[in-house]
Amino acid sequence: MSEIAPSEALIEARNVTRILPGIVPTTLVQDVTLRIQANEFVAITGPSGSGKSSLLYLLGLLDLPTTGEVLIRGRDTTHMDEEERAFTRLSLLGFVFQFHFLLPEFTVFDNVMLPMRALGRLSTEAQRERARYLLGALGLGDHLTKRPDQLSGGQRQRVAVARALANEPPVILADEPTGSLDSKSSGQVFDVLRALVHEHGKTVVAVTHDLGLAERMDRHIELLDGRIVSDDLHRLAASP
């Protein structure tokens, strides 16, 4: 994986607009321009329907902008074919959703193995070793053979984080990662995400409606009606 130059944005959106076609077209994101550097801990907030998740999906290549460009490590992804976008997601981006979105028939261990098996960069033994390491580091070492429905909400979300980290992506995109958790589990997951940035050099972009959490993150982007209304670039990380 090539190192990026300090001035180069890890993810960049240039005048991105997303309009849902239909009898009455709906504008989800409008003319958004933003640069996310390496090792940033970014919160995206805004009221319901402000386009937070839509922007996250555009940054994560799950959706295509109607106009504008999304660049990952300086490469325009708008003209990539489906295979190439999928590969970019697999190798450079990790997703954590509000609902854990684990495959229910697979064990915790197999869920974490899945992205590594799909990418095939590591040997099978190295994949197993890494899955065990990640789950152990997230306090799930005793739950490897359990299925998702045998875990608590917080544990499932930590499995989802472990899965997102499986291929060592530089960026983790989280959509309301604590939205379905109680305050204790929510705090645990937040701590994990913050540690990823401050201890492991990852970039985390998280959509949240919890302004308390957003205040504790390094950068706070606020959206309203699909537009960025504030981007607090220089906020220091909140003390633990």
Next chain:
Amino acid sequence: MNLTLDIAWTHVRARVRQTGFAVAGVATGVGFSIMMAALMQGSQDDFTNRLVNTLPHITVSDERRAPPPQPAETLYPAAKIYGLTPEARRRGIKNPLATMAALEAWIPGGVAPSVKVQGIIRYANHDVATTITGIDPRREAQVSDLPKQMRGATLNALYRATNAIVIGDRLAEKIGARIGSNITVQTSEGVRISAQVVGFFHSGVRQVDESTAYVLTKTGQILSQQTGLINELRLRLSDPLVSREVAARIETETGYKSVSWQEAHEDLLSTFIIRNIIMYTVVGAILLVASFGTYNIISTITHEKARDIAIMKSLGLSEFTVRTIFVIEAMIIGIAGGLMGFLLGYLMSVALGSIKITNPFLDSDHLPLAYSYLHYLLAGMVALVSSVAAGYGPARKAARLHPVEIIRGAT
């Protein structure tokens, strides 16, 4: 295990009941098609074998395909001449021994001369139109199974009495004749002899057993009132399937009408083609219905697994990979159904073959069945292809699902 195979297997395994029904549908289709193919092929083979074994593979008669042109027609080719009577020719094959020797030099099989006469057999107030064939018992084994088909005596019994005759068992039954009975044979040309029944034969072909009789060549010549007459050469080839080609060559070389067993029974063989078309249509329909089951299960799985598809795509699995997963699931159903169908088909064939059936048209009291790996291969291939085809549509649709729509729906 490969990732796509692992996911596909997990999906299929997690829905034992639904998958079981889909597999059972394919297995039923494959099983019935194998059983039907075994039955149809078996009866066809049985009938063909009886035809091939009972009758000569090729019959060379003293006729011509087309009447020879009249001298006047040859002389005035531009003229249309009416009222010409075809030239009366002496009956029989010219130089039969030389012709036989010429044929024996290249034909892969045996040749036997015979005299065929149409006549009536009279006994106990019964008159039955019969084809009487004068044969050489010593050569007969080379051209037909008649020596093996004899009942109550051997073919050499024809040498035992003057004007000895061997008749079909059904003919004997019809007229009430027994071995030793003296019957009257009368030809259309008015020759009438008294012949002694020295044996019966049973070919298994009803028409032959009811209306055929064999005498010595010399007796046949007496009945046809022509000494030294040979009006038919009968041939049996080591490979009956080349009879048509060999017959064509004989006809070209000798000029005599040469009819292969396929040509003689063209109408019957063409009904086999129709029968096979019907069979394959029915089999195809069965497998098509089975493939609807596969379509149904794959559609259900993709519908139920929409969220998982979104997860996999968001993780970075490509459309191709997702499509492959569901196509593999269809293949698993097709392969499992095919294998179960093989077993089911075999067991049903065995069961069908064990049923006792009394049929006046059949010699055997069991249904003739043909066991061929080709039936299994064909049914298995059709099942697999139809399953994959049925699964491909839903798989393609699943692979094209937009993950964002599903993620939004879920949240």
